[in-house]
Amino acid sequence: MKGKAVTVLLVEDDPGHAEIVRRNLQRSRMANRLVHVEDGEAALDYAFRRGPYADETVHPAPELVLLDLRLPRVDGLEVLRELKSNPKTKSIPIVVLTTSSAEADLVSAYDLGANSYLVKPVDFGKFSELLETFGYYWILWNEYPF
Numbered sequence: 001m002k003g004k005a006v007t008v009l010l011v012e013d014d015p016g017h018a019e020i021v022r023r024n025l026q027r028s029r030m031a032n033r034l035v036h037v038e039d040g041e042a043a044l045d046y047a048f049r050r051g052p053y054a055d056e057t058v059h060p061a062p063e064l065v066l067l068d069l070r071l072p073r074v075d076g077l078e079v080l081r082e083l084k085s086n087p088k089t090k091s092i093p094i095v096v097l098t099t100s101s102a103e104a105d106l107v108s109a110y111d112l113g114a115n116s117y118l119v120k121p122v123d124f125g126k127f128s129e130l131l132e133t134f135g136y137y138w139i140l141w142n143e144y145p146f
Contacts, residue, residue, distance in 0.1 A: 007064075009047065010034055011071065012066070013038045021066065038072070039072045043071075044083075046062070047061075047065070064093050069098040077105075080109060084112055118134065
């Protein structure tokens with residue numbers, strides 16, 4: 001992703017958490033485009049170019065998905081299952097970014113193909129630090145096959 005425009009799809013129903021992610025990625029200049037949707041159904045519509053997201057010139061495909069697990073309409077594990085089981089989207093890295101530290105959620109996410117699982121710290125400063133480190137790793141340092 002180095003040297004090219006990066007589109008990150010943020011799937012987060014908590015507006016406060018979404019704002020923290022947006023500010024940190026923007027401040028660190030980690031993502032050229034952050035697309036925020038608030039529920040799992042909208043995430044699937046965006047990823048599969050359906051409905052209001054059908055025009056790829058306006059809504060480019062994401063190169064990275066940040067996915068909360070507790071979502072309205074379609075939960076995060078179902079979004080993960082659908083994206084990783086479809087040949088068109090299975091290679092998109094998906095990072096679970098959630099408040100859940102439950103072992104069952106962690107195991108389920110990795111079983112379904114999550115590329116990483118991060119638990120959101122309650123402390124604002126630690127959450128910001130986590131996002132800064134995340135940004136450097138996933139967007140600047142990690143190598144991708146596409």
